[in-house]
Every structure is written in structure tokens, then in C-alpha cells.
Amino acid sequence: MIQLSYLDYIALEKKSFLHRLSPTLKIIGMVFVLLGIVMLRNLPGFLFLYGILLALFFLSRIPVKIFPLTLYPLIFAFLFIFISGFQIHFIIMVFLKVLCGSTGVVLLLATTPYPSIFSVLGRVLPSTFVTALFLTYRSIFILLNIFEETQQALYLRGGFQWRHPWRSLSNISNAFGHLIIKGIDASEKMYESMVLRGFKNKIYYRGD
């Protein structure tokens, strides 16, 4: 999740054709990818879709170190192996569905800044929900900064060690507690400054 800030940086800094494409078109493209995942019923179809997504991934000059992010959801897909009774066809199909979905999403995020996505979503979703999305996105970066400071303190107190599970759990919990309290303090300050700037339950984006 720490890579979130890096993804955001890539979305803003890189200049491929996909980065220049309108966010609305990219979201529509993502909807088509999802439709493909839901509608397709054969492996060659999925291989074709995954091939297109991979080609777009590399054509967009997204750094290769982001690629493992697309493989992460496979961890959860493994559980479906046990449902199917180890049917190879089912397993490959589920894995390809997962890979198509995650590659599409990572591709969208690595080429479109979050605020642009929220701006498009704001046209169809309730303003409270989109504001909550934006505030969460903003808060992730605030918490990441606090987390970096906390990591140092956590390390000095022994960090996480399998040999001392109770102490490790206590350290992690204190770190989360610290993160939450600091986060709440920051959210109170953020709310006050937002009210001072005229916040009334809706955040306006450039072009609104």
C-alpha cells in the first residue's frame, strides 16, 4: 500500500498516450474490461484480453516494479482451488479473471490520478460518497507520513519478532493506536481548515 504514493506519482509524471487519454474514456474502458471478465466463458478469450492489457501496461511505460501489484490478488484466488476440487480449467479461468481485473485496475490507476477518477465518479455518485472517497485518499497520505515516523519508534521498541509474539502484537497495536489518535487529531485540524475555506459537504474539482 506504500506504493500508492508511487502509483500516484507515476500517474502524474509519466507522459504516455494512455496518460494523455481522458479519464472518462479510461473508466469506460475499465467497464468494458469488467464486462469481458463477467461475460467471457472461454480461456482463449481471457488470454486475448490479458494479452491486450499486458501490451497496454508495457506500452504505457509503467515501471516494471509496479507489475507485482497485479499479481497480488492471486493470493485470494488460491482459495477457489479448494472449492473446485482442483479442476485445472476452472483454476486457470479464475486466475485469468483475477489477473485481467487487477491488471486493468492497476493500469487505470497508474495512468490516471485519483482526483481525476473521483471527479468523473462525482458526476454519477452522491457527493457525500465522493467526498468521503477523496478524504480517505487524502488521509492515506497523512497516515503514511505518520506511519513513517511511527516505524522508527516501532523499530526502536523491538518491532515485530516471531520469537516474541506478545511483545510484537503489543508493539503493532500501539503503533496502530498511535496512528489512529494522530490521524484523528489531523482529521479535526483538516475539518477546521476545510470549514474556513467554505466546505459544505462537497469538494469541487478543477473544471466543475
Place this chain on the structure above:
Amino acid sequence: MSHIHLPDGVLPVWLWVLGFVVAIVVGAILLRLTKKEELTKRLPLLGMMAAAMVLGAAIEIIPIAYHVNLTVISGILLGPSLIFLATFVVNVILALFGHGGMTVIGLNTLTLSIEGILGCILFRLFWKVLKRLTPATFLATFIALLFSTFAMIGVVSLGTSHYKELIHQEGKGVFEFHLSKEKDDFHAGERAKSEINLKRFMAIVLPLGFIGWVLEGVITTLIARYIHRLRPDLLHLEKETL
């Protein structure tokens, strides 16, 4: 372990569409019950708690693919209506990160919000009865996670006929596909082996889930104790005995 980040395309369309409809209806009702001024005032806190949940999802305990949800502690701090919106937001952000499917956001929100809402209600109940923070938080978290895990298993089991369809559709569709196996050779024994085995799924999920419930219970309790030490006002406890 309560929400397993179901990927796209695995569940039947009717199920995930229903998940979205129910999540939207429940969300609309809960938001309608919340005062607008209170909602506006608490939105930054909601954002911060949702961000903490997203960050919690980043810390993976590798051998059991478990991560802390922090849903119960967020439920205690936010209350039942706002935790629902927070879990919706968390699932959207996690899905945008490839952490669970886009189509299953509704279902994942419902299972995860069971944890938050139930955790919040049980915490208040146990606090009234026990008047002790540690057992109240641990029991509330453990029971809430137990319920949401069974809700998740329920969701997975509702898609049984769809999994069967996916397994038996080998070779159907626009493009032909064969794995050097003729359909006629499909013996009865093999057919039985290919049937959906939810018992096996539960045998994997429940023991891992149990470890997760205990871990989350301990972590949530320690966090609640930490918050109680520094900012007891955030827990909204009536009579302080510990």
C-alpha cells in the same frame, strides 16, 4: 479472514448485482438516519478511519494471508451508520488497488460492515454488562468476525451453481478449448471429484479464520486500551471503571 477479496467474474451476476442493490439501499437508509450536520462534521474522521483500514489491509501476515481489518475499532469510533459508509469507501479504494474485485464491492461491503456494525453494538452491550474494556473489546471483535466470516461463506456458497457451470463449460464458447481430454472419458468418479466442495473450502477458511479472529481480537483490544489511555473521550464510554 471475513472478507476474502472475492475476484471479479467468479460469482454469478445476480448475486453481485443484488449485493450492490442491498448495499446501496442499506447505505441510503443509514445515511438518511444520520443528521446532515453531524455527517459533514464527521466526514474527515470517517476518511481517516477508512484510511487506517486501507493501511491495515497493507500489513499482511504472509503464512495465513491475513491482514488486520480494524473494522471493529472503526465501528466503535464512528458508530453504525458511518462505519457502513466507511467500509463502502474502503472496498472501493481496495478494489481500485486490485485488492478484491470491482463487481463484488457491494457484497464485500455487506460482509465487512457486519463486522463494524455488530462489533460496535456488541462492544456497547458488553461494556454495559461487564464494565471492563479488555473483555468487552475482545469478545465484541471475536463474535463480529465470526459472524462476518460465516456471512462470507454464505455468499460463496450462494454461487455454487455458477462454479459448477464454470467447471463444466470446458470447450464451450466462441473458441473451442480442450485439455487433451475427451468428454466421453469423463467417468462418474471424475465427475464426482469435480463437484463443488464447500466443506473443503470451509475446512481451509475456518481454522485460518479462527487464528485471524483471535489476532484481530487481541490487536483491537490493545488498540482500544491505548486509545482509552490517551483519548478516552473517543470511545464514548458512559461510566469509567477501567
